[in-house]
Amino acid sequence: MERHDNPFHDLWLTEILNPSEFVQMFSPFVVKNMDELFGTTNVVVRGTQGSGKSMLLNLLSTTTRIAYERSSGEKYPWAGNGTTFIAAGIHLIRDNAKIVASRLSEIPEDRRENWAAATFADYVNYVLVQDMLFNVTLLAKEQAKDGCLKSQIEIKLSDDNERNFVEKLSSSNALFGYFSKCKSLDDVSKRVSERLQAYRRYFNFHHDKLDKDVDQTKTVIGEPMIVLAEALRDTGIIPSKTLFFLRIDQHEELYALERTSRYGDIFRKVINGLLALRDSRVSYRVGTRYYAWSEEVGIWGSGAALEHMRDYIYINLEEVFRRPENKRVGTPFDNFAEDVFRRRLKASSFELTEEQMARPLETVFGSSLPARERASRYGKPEKPLLKIPKDWDPKWKVELEALWRKGDFLQAKLGGVWLRQELQQKKNFHRNRDLVAGYPWMEHAARYWVKERNEAALIQMAGAAIQALVWCGKQNIIDLAGSNILSFMSICRAIWSAWLRNVSDKDLAELEGPPSIWIEEQIIGINEASKIWFDKLREGLDGDRRTAFISALGSWFAKSIREDRALSNPGHNGFSLLRSDLESQSDIVQIIKNSLDHGDLIESDHTTKMKDQKPRKKWYLHPLLCPYFRIPYVRTKEPIYTSVEELEQRFRGARSEEDKGMLKVKKRITKKKSSNSKQTQLF
Numbered sequence: 001m002e003r004h005d006n007p008f009h010d011l012w013l014t015e016i017l018n019p020s021e022f023v024q025m026f027s028p029f030v031v032k033n034m035d036e037l038f039g040t041t042n043v044v045v046r047g048t049q050g051s052g053k054s055m056l057l058n059l060l061s062t063t064t065r066i067a068y069e070r071s072s073g074e075k076y077p078w079a080g081n082g083t084t085f086i087a088a089g090i091h092l093i094r095d096n097a098k099i100v101a102s103r104l105s106e107i108p109e110d111r112r113e114n115w116a117a118a119t120f121a122d123y124v125n126y127v128l129v130q131d132m133l134f135n136v137t138l139l140a141k142e143q144a145k146d147g148c149l150k151s152q153i154e155i156k157l158s159d160d161n162e163r164n165f166v167e168k169l170s171s172s173n174a175l176f177g178y179f180s181k182c183k184s185l186d187d188v189s190k191r192v193s194e195r196l197q198a199y200r201r202y203f204n205f206h207h208d209k210l211d212k213d214v215d216q217t218k219t220v221i222g223e224p225m226i227v228l229a230e231a232l233r234d235t236g237i238i239p240s241k242t243l244f245f246l247r248i249d250q251h252e253e254l255y256a257l258e259r260t261s262r263y264g265d266i267f268r269k270v271i272n273g274l275l276a277l278r279d280s281r282v283s284y285r286v287g288t289r290y291y292a293w294s295e296e297v298g299i300w301g302s303g304a305a306l307e308h309m310r311d312y313i314y315i316n317l318e319e320v321f322r323r324p325e326n327k328r329v330g331t332p333f334d335n336f337a338e339d340v341f342r343r344r345l346k347a348s349s350f351e352l353t354e355e356q357m358a359r360p361l362e363t364v365f366g367s368s369l370p371a372r373e374r375a376s377r378y379g380k381p382e383k384p385l386l387k388i389p390k391d392w393d394p395k396w397k398v399e400l401e402a403l404w405r406k407g408d409f410l411q412a413k414l415g416g417v418w419l420r421q422e423l424q425q426k427k428n429f430h431r432n433r434d435l436v437a438g439y440p441w442m443e444h445a446a447r448y449w450v451k452e453r454n455e456a457a458l459i460q461m462a463g464a465a466i467q468a469l470v471w472c473g474k475q476n477i478i479d480l481a482g483s484n485i486l487s488f489m490s491i492c493r494a495i496w497s498a499w500l501r502n503v504s505d506k507d508l509a510e511l512e513g514p515p516s517i518w519i520e521e522q523i524i525g526i527n528e529a530s531k532i533w534f535d536k537l538r539e540g541l542d543g544d545r546r547t548a549f550i551s552a553l554g555s556w557f558a559k560s561i562r563e564d565r566a567l568s569n570p571g572h573n574g575f576s577l578l579r580s581d582l583e584s585q586s587d588i589v590q591i592i593k594n595s596l597d598h599g600d601l602i603e604s605d606h607t608t609k610m611k612d613q614k615p616r617k618k619w620y621l622h623p624l625l626c627p628y629f630r631i632p633y634v635r636t637k638e639p640i641y642t643s644v645e646e647l648e649q650r651f652r653g654a655r656s657e658e659d660k661g662m663l664k665v666k667k668r669i670t671k672k673k674s675s676n677s678k679q680t681q682l683f
Contacts, residue, residue, distance in 0.1 A: 006500060007344040008493035019067035022058060025343055028077035029336040030056060033320070036313055037285065038078055038085070040243060042275045044286045046293055047317035048599030049540075050486020053287035056317075057247045060087040060285065062135040069148050084153055084239060086139070088132035089247025089285075095127050097253060099203040101261040113266055117300050121221035121270050122214075123199055128246055129224050130192045136232065137185065153242055157185065161235040168231040175227060176217040221273040221300070222282070229281045244282040248274075251288035255541075268292070269300035275311045276304070286312075291541055291597035318599075321483040333483045337361070340485060341492065350514045361474040364514050365495070365522060368473030371454040375410035377470050378461040385464040386416050387565075395433035413457050414441050414450060420566035455632035456561050456570040462630070463562060469627055472522035480526065480633060482623040484599060490532060491624070495525030530627035542594045549591045550600050552654035554621060554629030560640065561631055571637030574620035576606045581644045582617065588648045592619065600625070609638055 017025060030052055036043050037056065045053050058064055059077065068076040090097070100120045107115045140155040142148045162185045169179040169188060178195070182188045198211035209215075229244045254267040274284050276299045298305045306312060321333035342360040345352060356363045379385060384404040388397040396419065403412035418441040419430040429436050440446060462469050471480065477495075481488035498521040500508075537547040553575070560572040582589055595601045599622055606618035623633035 005348060006493060006496045007348040008489050008496055019061075019063045020071075021347075022064055023067045023071050023074050024347055025340075026055065026059065026077070027336055027339040027343065029332060029339050031059065031077040032332065034315060035080060036315060038080055040280055040283055042284045042286075042312040043315055044275075044288060044293060044312050045315045045317065046288055046290055048289060048484060048597070050484055050489075051317040051321075051599075052485050053317065054249055056315075057089065057249050057285055057287050060085070060245050060247060061089070062087065062139055066139075066142055066148050070146075084241055085243035085245050086132070086135055086153055086238065087245040087247060087285075088128055088135050089249060090124060090127045090131070092248065092250040092253040094250075096200075097124070097267075098257045098260075099200070100267075101257055101263070102203045103205075104261060104263065113263060116261075116263060117266050117270050118218050119199075119210075120267055121273070121300075122218040123196075124248075124270070125219050125221065125224040126192055126195050129228055130189070130196060132225065132228060132244070132246075133185070133189045133192065136237065137189070153239060155238060156236055161237050164235040165231050165237060168234065169227065172227045172231075174219060174223040176219075178213075178217045221270050222277045222279070225282050226277070226279055233281075246274075246282055246284045247287070248284060249287045251286050252292035255292035259541075265294075265297045266300065268294075268297045272297060272299045272306050273301065275306055276302070278311065284312075289597060291594060318483060322602075331483075333481075334478055336485065337478050337481065337488045340488070344492075345514050351512055352514065356514060360514065361477070364517055365477060366473050366516065366519075368475040368477075369470065369519075371458060372408075372410050374458055374470040375413070375461060376407065378458070378465040378467055379404065379409035381405045381407060384412065385461065386412060387464075388416065389430075392419070392430045393433040396430065399433070409461065410454070410457065411439070411442055413461055414453065415439060417441075417453060417457060417565070417567045418449075421568060422566070452636040453567045453570045455634045455636075456564070456567050459561055459630060459632060460565075460567075468523050468527060469630060470519070470523055471526050471627060472519045477522075477526070480530075480623045480626070482599075482602065484622075487529075487533060487622070487624045491526060491529045494529035494532065495522050498522075498525040498528065527627050530624055533622070533624045534628045537598075537600060540598055542591065545591055546595050546598065546600055548654050549588075549595060549651050550621065550625065552650045554625065554631065555654070556640075556650055557621070557631045558629050569637065569640075570632075571635065572640050573626070573631045573633075574618050574635060574639035575642045575647070576608070576616050576618040576639045577642065577644065577647075579615045579617055584644060586644045586648065588644055588651055591651070592647075606639070610641070 031037070034056075037045075037060075045056055047053050065076060068074060092098075097120070100123055101116065104112055104116055136155060139149065139153070140157050143150050143155055163183070165185060166179065166182050166188060169175060170177065170182065179188055179191055182191055195214055198214050201207050202210045225244070225246060232238045233240050233242060248271060251268075251271065254271065257267055258265055271286065275286070295305065295308070308314070321331070321336065338359075338361055341364075342352075342357060345360055345364075352360065352363075381404065384401045386400055386404065388400065396415075400412045400415050403415065418424060424430060427435065441450060459469065471477075477491050478488065480491060495517060499515065499517045502518075502521060503515070534547075534550075537550055538544060540546075557573045560569065564570075564572065582592075592601065596603050596619070601619045602622060603617055603619050606616040608614065608616045610616075618639045620633075620635055620639070621629070621631070626633040
């Protein structure tokens, strides 16, 4: 990658990087405190799009480990006791798992579900077996070159142990004699490939029926891998204590498949059967999005459900990286984002000094501006934007406008806010300047009052000045990312693109170290990234309704902040519901859950201020959506206490306004066509 390219052009597609690029781009911060990934327990890695699930699972792959072993500057990010392992996997999108449903309609209805489950199970089994055989063979070849990874997992292939290995497979009752004619490891690999090719020919309608040899030897989910692992260890091809990790990536593809094929949750139940085996010889690593993993989905062929902490454990990437509400800096995500950014700059051939290496985000974006400096960008000294009511004491108008003209824009604004608040209004402070000594909102005791209202006040000031909101610098960018590495990369890409559009060719050619990007480009880039993030809402499950719901919330919050001249409720950029409301079967509750699963909303427990003390939860928009709606991303004070009924009304209102807008567009198009029809036509 050259210096004139955008280092973030390909965002976070680590699953399609070649192994050496993966080593260069992967940040070890994502693996810290994740001992479970390298243990013997089944692990479900959950997260929203772009949270790093595939990246984490790819760390286990043999090709990645070989690349680390041969790298001169990077060590494998995990140095624990669990490094004696070998992994294989299935990528449910890339390996086209949904093809299994292509001919379901041809199967008699009374057999359809069982056929789908058995066929899918066998297909998954043999994709995993094929990949494991590939990894064993690959590692043997690479060790023959330079002993790569030999100290961790030595592969021993000989005529004797290959023959013993094939005999074990041939005699296994679980495999129904499918490998009885094989003589070597290579024969086994070819036989597996033939089976998968037979499936693909059938699913792609090249054959009318599934190959009889395949159809009559379908295996139970997970059993072929257990047989394979045991055979590899017992014959000495791999060390006896080697752990087998099986990756199942893009698990949410099964949820989409079930919805389109309309056959319930068959395919996820089959995968659950893998986790229910509780066989220490193999363990599984499942990467999935929240909405695709349900505690209610059971195990195929059994009435039982999976048991958390017994059958599997979670790694919740959002929880790992999310900043606690009472902590501002120094979270794992801050370090993760900084390291990812540093690696992208190095990959783009930028020469970084030692200081720039230590603080790459500040080098490029600078520090985030304090509220007072941001306020100075919204105001001009000669034109106070304060809207002082006529019934206030004229002295207040003179003094607040004097503060404004002196350059204390934010303090002048907060002075007007303070005087509008209910307590001051009751004491008549706004009508009699002599009742107030000094400027109480500027005193040290009021620092928390000011801190809670800074962001909302700045939103109002930007609106009055008809200007774009000023968000820039390292901390703003990290905060707007909402602990999601994809949103962080999206912001960086948009800012870098805005800078590239304005930098001259001469300056670009002379650039050696990383650029210092101007605040104006950062403002433009952040707003562009926010618009892109909003447009992405339509992707995925229930996209149209989620978009309408998030739009209704954003408009509601924006209006609440904009019209609250006293800023009595600066926390009205989120909403709170009773926990009991979430138990209802309301349509809006399902939309909230879907929005949460897709990362559109962020949820946390809410310590209520209500006298009833009933347990509640609160929700906020993903921070990167906030610039689009012109609302603060900072969560302060109390959110809006609401109900399911009110949310439904606002959702219906938003959909109604959307329908009206579409109707107006159609009328304009119809009118335009009508006027054009009066023109003389050629034919």
